[in-house]
Amino acid sequence: MSLIEVSDLRKVYKLGDIDVNALVDVSTSIEKGEFVAIMGPSGSGKSTFMNVLGCLDQPTGGRYLLEGTDVGRLNRDELAGIRNKKIGFVFQGFNLLSRTSAVENVELPLLYDGLSARERTERARRALKSVGLEGREDHNPNQLSGGQQQRVAIARALVNNAPIILADEPTGNLDTKTSVEIMDLFVKLNDEANITIILVTHEPDIATFSKRTIKFLDGKIMSDERKKG
Amino acid sequence: MVNIPSTIKISFRALRVNKMRSALTMLGIIIGVGAVIAMLAVGTGASRKIAEQISSMGSNLLIILPGSTTSGGVRMGAGTQPTLSMDDAEAILRESPAVAEVAPVLNGVAQVVYSHQNWSTGIIGTTPSMLTVRDWPLSAGRSFTDQDVKSATKVCLLGQTVVDNLFGDMNPVGQVVRIKMIPFTVVGVLAVKGQSAMGQDQDDTIYVPVTTAQKKLFGTSFPGMVRIIMVKARSTEDLGPAEKEINELLRQRHHIGQKQENDFTVRNLTQIMQTAEQSTKVMTLLLGAIASVSLLVGGIGIMNIMLVSVTERTREIGIRMAVGAKTWDIRLQFIIEALTLSLIGGIAGIVLGVSGSKILSALAGWATVVSPLSIVLAFGFSGLVGIFFGFYPAYKASLLNPIDALRFE
Structure with a gap:
């Protein structure tokens, strides 16, 4: 059984009178422990695909099995549970709560999992330490650099031991040096913790960190290549 | 969850x-x-x-004022003609079923002296029923009695303002004050009532038996005459009937013909206040x-x-x-x-x-x-x-x- 299995996935947006086909009959599967880069020009459907995989958006048609569960049959709150326990998100714009300390941001998924305050803080501090932010726990996002903010977001994605991390242009707002540091962190998480990482990017340099590259164009998968070795 | x-x-x-x-x-x-x-x-x-x-004025109150005199076609206003008498007051109480109490009033202003203090205040000559009509309890001593009224005794009740001005902190009951140089024994003190709706100090007053006022203080050429008659109806609903009964009774008693005007006025104060x-x-x-x-x-x-x-x-x-x-x-x-x-x-x-x-x-x-x-x-x-x-x-x-x-x- 694959970790992720999608078949004939379709997504249609209505923009006024025009129907925009963001995803057209996409079928693929992703195994546990893979590091996949999803590439394509803007409007190719790569972000839509990512949002559907992350249960942030609903497909118009097709089937999505996550660890064998048909996600299309779940209600809003069950989907929230999946996002909470199975998936960690890293966004281009970080999406941290402003005026809220790093440790409190990282605690957020645990809060909705109903953990006690002490356990939450302990795990959040451990997660921040693992991304190299020891000593910055009580800083607010606006007191941190872009790279540090993205590390906080990664710590938040890790804190509930989710098996999958979905990263949407995680280096889009960062300079090259910081981008490499963040990518090294993803590689380390993939190698050492066997976390499945799915990464959306339009930069070929970033895609080289991955083991598999799926290219999208006009809502369809154009190519699917695995790195040899 | x-x-x-x-x-x-x-x-x-x-x-x-x-x-x-x-x-x-x-x-x-x-x-x-x-x-x-x-x-x-x-x-x-x-x-x-x-x-x-309203409640300090006394509830369900009617006031009867004497009529106006007409001198050479000039009408002088209510109260200028002495037409109300003690007998009228007694007749109203006796014959009008809607009336609970009646108090005749003969009033005036006089200088009051105690020891070396003196004070000018309103003197009200009335009967003990006045205290009921105005819902006015005593704070000390006793009221004067119907017997006091009958024999025109020289006794008086003082309002708190008068007590404060003449006696200070002293207990006035049993003391003798002089009103127009005539000695009166203080038998009681009226409870504090405060300002009236019109802003008058209701406690600046002295009550004496109406007969004493007629004979000793404000003597007039009409024996038994009173200035106003205050009437307490049995209830708020009885105010209307009482007004009508009093009108009929007084017209009859004063021999007023069909086409003549009343020589008295009945005022419904409660109504005004309401x-x-x-x-x-x-x-x-x-x-x-x-x-x-x-x-x-x-x-x-x-x-x-x-x-x-x-x-x-x-x-x-x-x-x-x-x-x-x-x-x-x-x-x-x-x-x-x-x-x-x-x-x-x-x-x-x-x-x-x-x-x-x-x-x-x-x-x-x-x-x-x-x-x-x-x-x-x-x-x-x-x-x-x-x-x-x-x-x-x-x-x-x-x-x-x-x-x-x-x-x-």
Whole structure:
């Protein structure tokens, strides 16, 4: 059984009178422990695909099995549970709560999992330490650099031991040096913790960190290549 | 399953993080609640004061004044002709079933002397029934009796103002004062009654038996004549019948023909006061209406701030949903936030309203009464507005796809 299995996935947006086909009959599967880069020009459907995989958006048609569960049959709150326990998100714009300390941001998924305050803080501090932010726990996002903010977001994605991390242009707002540091962190998480990482990017340099590259164009998968070795 | 304690924690944290916005939202509630409570307190206070004045005058009161004299075609105004007598008063009590008590009055102003103090005050010659007619108890001593009236005894009852001016702290009962140089024994002191509706000091007075007043103080050429007759009807409903019965009886007794005018006037003071009471009730309603408008405007303010502050947090809602917040986690967070703001703002508003009305009554001298109903009304309304408009945008946001909430600008 694959970790992720999608078949004939379709997504249609209505923009006024025009129907925009963001995803057209996409079928693929992703195994546990893979590091996949999803590439394509803007409007190719790569972000839509990512949002559907992350249960942030609903497909118009097709089937999505996550660890064998048909996600299309779940209600809003069950989907929230999946996002909470199975998936960690890293966004281009970080999406941290402003005026809220790093440790409190990282605690957020645990809060909705109903953990006690002490356990939450302990795990959040451990997660921040693992991304190299020891000593910055009580800083607010606006007191941190872009790279540090993205590390906080990664710590938040890790804190509930989710098996999958979905990263949407995680280096889009960062300079090259910081981008490499963040990518090294993803590689380390993939190698050492066997976390499945799915990464959306339009930069070929970033895609080289991955083991598999799926290219999208006009809502369809154009190519699917695995790195040899 | 929604985790209530951690949701409460999330709400409190959110309120703390957005201190300025929380304070502004609360300010809207504070002003709304405070204004309504203070406004209604002023209105209620005014109408209660009028009601107190009515009851201090004596309830169900009719006053009969003698008619006017006509001299050479010039009519001189009510009370200029001595037409009322002690016999009229007794006849009214005897023959009018709607009348409970009657007190004839012969009054005047005289200088009163005790020891080396002296004081000018109104002297009222009357019968013991006066105390019943005016619902006026004694604070010390006893009343004079019908026997005192019959034998024109030289006894008197003093109002508190007279006592204060002549005796200071001394007990006046049993002492002898001189009214127009004639010695009177003080047998009792009238309880404090305060100002009348017209602002007169009702305690600046002395009661003496009406016969004594006629014979010794204000002697006239008409024996048995009185200045006015005060009548107490059996009930408010009896005021009308009593007025009619007295009119008929006095016309008959004074031999007034079909086409002649009355030589007396019956005044229904209670009715006049009730009209005044009515008008303050209208004023209270008016103040209440103005206050309701301010409450409404305050409510719209609360609504605005709530709508804006929750709508601008749509992205925050998106982030929370992305990391696993369920529908009711989101809704409950905003309900608790709104509830907390309303409660704290409402309580502060009550404090502001109550202390505001206290300050008003201290500075402007207005009587204010804070009614529990106004507190419940103001608090409840602004609370509901705050909760509804805090919850509604959050409710809408909680139904969005997480990605739409995240992308919300």
